[in-house]
Amino acid sequence: MTTKLMGQPVQRTEDQRLLRGRGRYADDVAVSPGTLHCAVLRSPHAHARIVDIDVSGVLDVDGVHAVWTYDDLTGPMAEPLPLLIPHPALTEGRTQYALAKDRVNYVGEAIAFVVADDRYLAEDAVGRIEVAYDLLPPVVGIDAARAAEHLVHDDVPGNVAARMEQATGDVEAAMAKAPHTLTLDLTVERSACTPLEGRGTVARWDPDTDRLQVWTSTQTSTGVRAVVAAKLGLDLGQVDVVTPDVGGGFGVKINHPWPEELLVPLAARALGRTVKFTEDRREHFISSAHERGQVQHVEVGFDDDGRLLALDVRFWHDHGAYIPYGLIVPIITSTQLLGPYKPEVYRVVFESLYTNTVMVTPYRGAGRPQGCYAMERTMDAIAGFLGKDRTEVRAANFIQPDEFPYDQGLIFQDGRELEYDSGDYPAMLEKIKALVGWDDFPAYQQEMAAQGRRVGIGLACYVEGTGVGPYEGAHVHIETSGKVKVATGLTTQGQGHQTAFAQLVADTLGCRFEDVEVVTGDTRRMPYAVGTFASRAAVMSGSAIHLAALRAREKVLRIAADALEAAEDDLEINDGVVSVKGNPLDGGAVIDLGTVAVLSNPLRYAFDEKSRVATQFTVGDPGKPPVAEDDEPGLEGKDFYSPERSTFASGMHAVIVETDPDTAEISILKYAVVHDCGRLINPMIVEGQIHGGVAQGVGGALYERMAYDESGQLLNASFMDFLMPYVTEVPDGIDIDHLETPSPLNPLGIKGAGEAGVIPSAAVFASAISDAEGFALTAMPISPSDLFTLRQEHS
Amino acid sequence: MKPAPFRYHRPSTPAEACEALAAELRDGAGAKVLAGGQSLVPLLSMRLASPPALVDINHLDPAAGLAAIEIRPEGVHVGALVRHADLLASEEARLAQPLLAQALAHVAHPTIRNRGTSVGSIVHADSAAELPAVLALLGGSLDVGSVRGTRTVPAEELFVGPLESSLAPDELALGATFPALADGAGVAFAEVARRHGDYALVGVAALVSNDTVKAAYLSVSDVPTVIDLTDVPDDDLGEAALSRLDPIGDIHATADYRAQLVRVLTAKVVREARKAR
Numbered sequence A: 001m002t003t004k005l006m007g008q009p010v011q012r013t014e015d016q017r018l019l020r021g022r023g024r025y026a027d028d029v030a031v032s033p034g035t036l037h038c039a040v041l042r043s044p045h046a047h048a049r050i051v052d053i054d055v056s057g058v059l060d061v062d063g064v065h066a067v068w069t070y071d072d073l074t075g076p077m078a079e080p081l082p083l084l085i086p087h088p089a090l091t092e093g094r095t096q097y098a099l100a101k102d103r104v105n106y107v108g109e110a111i112a113f114v115v116a117d118d119r120y121l122a123e124d125a126v127g128r129i130e131v132a133y134d135l136l137p138p139v140v141g142i143d144a145a146r147a148a149e150h151l152v153h154d155d156v157p158g159n160v161a162a163r164m165e166q167a168t169g170d171v172e173a174a175m176a177k178a179p180h181t182l183t184l185d186l187t188v189e190r191s192a193c194t195p196l197e198g199r200g201t202v203a204r205w206d207p208d209t210d211r212l213q214v215w216t217s218t219q220t221s222t223g224v225r226a227v228v229a230a231k232l233g234l235d236l237g238q239v240d241v242v243t244p245d246v247g248g249g250f251g252v253k254i255n256h257p258w259p260e261e262l263l264v265p266l267a268a269r270a271l272g273r274t275v276k277f278t279e280d281r282r283e284h285f286i287s288s289a290h291e292r293g294q295v296q297h298v299e300v301g302f303d304d305d306g307r308l309l310a311l312d313v314r315f316w317h318d319h320g321a322y323i324p325y326g327l328i329v330p331i332i333t334s335t336q337l338l339g340p341y342k343p344e345v346y347r348v349v350f351e352s353l354y355t356n357t358v359m360v361t362p363y364r365g366a367g368r369p370q371g372c373y374a375m376e377r378t379m380d381a382i383a384g385f386l387g388k389d390r391t392e393v394r395a396a397n398f399i400q401p402d403e404f405p406y407d408q409g410l411i412f413q414d415g416r417e418l419e420y421d422s423g424d425y426p427a428m429l430e431k432i433k434a435l436v437g438w439d440d441f442p443a444y445q446q447e448m449a450a451q452g453r454r455v456g457i458g459l460a461c462y463v464e465g466t467g468v469g470p471y472e473g474a475h476v477h478i479e480t481s482g483k484v485k486v487a488t489g490l491t492t493q494g495q496g497h498q499t500a501f502a503q504l505v506a507d508t509l510g511c512r513f514e515d516v517e518v519v520t521g522d523t524r525r526m527p528y529a530v531g532t533f534a535s536r537a538a539v540m541s542g543s544a545i546h547l548a549a550l551r552a553r554e555k556v557l558r559i560a561a562d563a564l565e566a567a568e569d570d571l572e573i574n575d576g577v578v579s580v581k582g583n584p585l586d587g588g589a590v591i592d593l594g595t596v597a598v599l600s601n602p603l604r605y606a607f608d609e610k611s612r613v614a615t616q617f618t619v620g621d622p623g624k625p626p627v628a629e630d631d632e633p634g635l636e637g638k639d640f641y642s643p644e645r646s647t648f649a650s651g652m653h654a655v656i657v658e659t660d661p662d663t664a665e666i667s668i669l670k671y672a673v674v675h676d677c678g679r680l681i682n683p684m685i686v687e688g689q690i691h692g693g694v695a696q697g698v699g700g701a702l703y704e705r706m707a708y709d710e711s712g713q714l715l716n717a718s719f720m721d722f723l724m725p726y727v728t729e730v731p732d733g734i735d736i737d738h739l740e741t742p743s744p745l746n747p748l749g750i751k752g753a754g755e756a757g758v759i760p761s762a763a764v765f766a767s768a769i770s771d772a773e774g775f776a777l778t779a780m781p782i783s784p785s786d787l788f789t790l791r792q793e794h795s
Numbered sequence B: 001m002k003p004a005p006f007r008y009h010r011p012s013t014p015a016e017a018c019e020a021l022a023a024e025l026r027d028g029a030g031a032k033v034l035a036g037g038q039s040l041v042p043l044l045s046m047r048l049a050s051p052p053a054l055v056d057i058n059h060l061d062p063a064a065g066l067a068a069i070e071i072r073p074e075g076v077h078v079g080a081l082v083r084h085a086d087l088l089a090s091e092e093a094r095l096a097q098p099l100l101a102q103a104l105a106h107v108a109h110p111t112i113r114n115r116g117t118s119v120g121s122i123v124h125a126d127s128a129a130e131l132p133a134v135l136a137l138l139g140g141s142l143d144v145g146s147v148r149g150t151r152t153v154p155a156e157e158l159f160v161g162p163l164e165s166s167l168a169p170d171e172l173a174l175g176a177t178f179p180a181l182a183d184g185a186g187v188a189f190a191e192v193a194r195r196h197g198d199y200a201l202v203g204v205a206a207l208v209s210n211d212t213v214k215a216a217y218l219s220v221s222d223v224p225t226v227i228d229l230t231d232v233p234d235d236d237l238g239e240a241a242l243s244r245l246d247p248i249g250d251i252h253a254t255a256d257y258r259a260q261l262v263r264v265l266t267a268k269v270v271r272e273a274r275k276a277r
């Protein structure tokens, strides 16, 4: 009997390739000498009118093939880029043009696009383009946006793109009745995904077949395909989009199309040459998306036990110069802020504001880190006010295990009710307390204080809606070799899909794990798909693959039953061989998957020995059509999975930090995570996701920020000054414990795990540092210099 | 992030390198020496510098001895092609002058130390870099050559401004001399950086001997600054140093925080250098 692979820590198959430098990324595609390369002239100003663009210095440069500015664009290409996710509350949605029309609204906005023999020449040419600007006053930061002394877009009053409010009851009445109230003013600064591979797009136009082939480093190849076709006036059937290996996405590559994703195909078609764009690091900082920046105002009413009677939150969300991805991030903040808690009444109001900075689209966690931070700072504040243990106040507010499904009474980012499917928060709290040594900590803290050392402990809890719809599909094809080819349309950025999905197929179909090959993000193989974001791949494609493999299995059993002259119910499939249950494999009648595949396809022509047995004279009943009316040739299964609503994963992090009394340096002594993503497909992969998330979270909490000056220049647009943590800055070890409360919403009981590790970081570090220092932090991230300043203010 | 066009010279002897530097200067704006490239190449790629020519010294004939570390009577002599990693790993150099390894452990990361040269770091004259401060504290010197001959530049005449050394545009640095640790003297190094291997927010090196206490500072002035702290009471060390320094604020730290680091680190390195005697 084949052992089930679900739940096993199977080694990641793809790592052999990726760790040996054999990954194939967008820049590795089309390295042939004839490929042309691009560079983009980007605005050096945060806010300006373009008076004139003079490209005459470029055109006669040897090796330069073409230059595009806005005036060269026609038809749909000359219209603004799409607003991908409209929302009724988004009344003032503005998006940029592929090339700036007459204004630039952030440093980095694309103005001209040069195609040349190589990138060096293209950059030389960019340097020769002359643009005359009429400078406008820039709006930088949330305070400036709210003050609205100047406007980013003349026709958007107050710089407000959207104002949205949700409430579960009369919050003012509830607040008035509450025995205690507190107010908190909090801020979270901007950061960004900063994948090590930036954006990249390659396109080849085939004039003989009138078809466009695009390779792009994206989180949604079907999305790119649809928009390229629409913008270039092509039918979907003329455009293939393939996503090669992707060196990290973390959200920034879900936004599409980036201007270059349209301009590269446009140039490829116009010039009849393969054209490539590979974004460089500086471009990534100033022209790909950022996230996180919010200012929050919380009012909370509670009783003597710390139970939330009224929670009233207002926040201001900085979405940068444009808003192509709609209100997804602030809606997630406003809804997921509640985490595992059930306030009696909750009201949230947010404004999404324009500023003259790089636009904001989801970054791993997508608004949840900010929501978790607001909620958990509030929990700590209540505990401090009441003199209670921080875990006690949290426990008093948990949704209880017997209350699921639990409807929070709000509408989530997908337009559906925010209804939690399952979870066990009290059990999780016990686990995290044990894992980090919560109850023993006060004694340790005293012991350290006696030696002149400062340590603090922090805790933060979150709930994460994962696996959002609308759907994902899968195609499972059993070859006559017995190999199983699986295609699903969403993309892979290193998550280990080849491994996890192959585990599912091996279990469901009964084939060998090694025989499964998974293809993702290739529109030629699976043209209907959504993408990889919102911790959805395992839930959505995992479920679809399971369903498609079940269909393939049904067909295998039907054909095998016929061949083995046995009843389908009596058959089993192990290691790719169908046999009668209970019969010894060596003695009894067996048939392997490859042979079943041969039999599934009645042939007219024999092309090899194996196919000879499947020709029309050898298979089938001569009295019936070779392919039955309700059947298809070939051994395939295809299915789609489309859930009612999201699944809700949850987790709790705890950290012990030490702060240096003299230098205010912050070091991490222990980091603990308890995580519940339903049933685990591969615990090692889930733990890898947690490790990566925690590392990224350490960056967000202690190191990374976008340092804009008041003129809108990004002062730290390099890895020298944008302090992504090195391995030396992340915890040496992360203690992890899992809890598995299966989701009732999908056949495998799984929930998403991709974003989780980063969600509670700002909250948990703020909690621990506050505990060490004896005053409450209200702004994150925090550097030693910031902490030193705070100490002076509090002394 | 691709360099602007430049001419490329690959000399095989120091004399040829000096010839190329002189010829480029005669014909125009002059060439830049390419050593480990760890500072120069990023500047070229970001087009913050676009010299018309580079003179790549990585292929000089080994017989010229520029890749050698020698322990000479006057100290540790480090050739222009000695990589940070070689110097850090040299047991002899560590024994002769322990401050070298103490400081080098803070220079960037292993991959960068594998390419970057210690002499290149000195010529680059970044006041946030460790080795210029070390050379200044120890009173070392730099041997330079050109078509006009060779000369030795003492450290105190070497660092003239931010990222500016007193070398002429056509001069090639041949090697640096770091004086050995005198009997009865002690040294120590400490810095605070945002991340391991980053340029320091503040760094301090100390040299304590029978009759002197001196400290050198990085990242708190335009050029590496050596301050004599002999006879300063222990409690006043930091303030005494601060009276000669000019910490400024930037996106990573406020001026006040840097001043605090000067206090904390000065006390620490003087204490440790005394202990090391």
Ligand SMILES: Cc1cc2nc3c(=O)[nH]c(=O)nc-3n(C[C@H](O)[C@H](O)[C@H](O)COP(=O)(O)OP(=O)(O)OC[C@H]3O[C@@H](n4cnc5c(N)ncnc54)[C@H](O)[C@@H]3O)c2cc1C
Pocket: B032, B033, B034, B035, B036, B037, B038, B039, B040, B041, B057, B080, B106, B107, B108, B109, B112, B115, B116, B117, B118, B119, B120, B121, B122, B123, B124, B128, B129, B130, B131, B171, B172, B173, B174, B197, B198, B199, B200
């Ligand atoms: C990510 C990163 C982090 C770093 N962190 C640190 C750090 O913490 N501390 C630190 O000190 N350094 C740091 N560095 C810089 C590193 O130490 C460099 O190696 C060093 O500054 C220059 O040495 P190089 O051989 O690479 O010189 P190059 O980059 O080749 O040259 C630098 C300059 O010196 C000139 N030059 C070099 N050699 C000669 C010569 N023989 N004669 C005349 N002119 C010459 C060049 O013309 C050029 O102007 C870092 C670099 C990077 C990329």
